[in-house]
Amino acid sequence: MGELDNTPAISSYGPVVSTNVGLFAFNKNGTPRWNLPRSSRAGNNYSPTIGNDDLVYWQNLDTLLIVDDGVIIAKYEFSQTDIGYQPPR
Secondary structure, three states, rough: OEOOOOOOOEEEEEEEEEEOEEEEEEEOOOOEEEEEEEEOOOOOOOOOOOOOOOOOOEEOOEEEEEEEEOOOEEEEEEEEOOOOOOOOO
8 A cells, every 4th residue: 555645534435545656545444445546747645635525636746636436537737837836046
């Protein structure tokens, strides 16, 4: 499963955790539910967030995934300039 690298989120079915190798969800009894591999372009993955709709929102430096029970239902890619990144001078 890899090393836990951020704070887990709790969904209606159980915890969702981000690790150095991907995103993992577990049932309340601790059994695996689903997982998504970490993007090879990922820099730092942030903690997953659970919406009121029980969807998982997970982003890294250039991608936001919206996940419904292990299925990616939306993927938004953006560049560092889209988020106001300014290179050092």
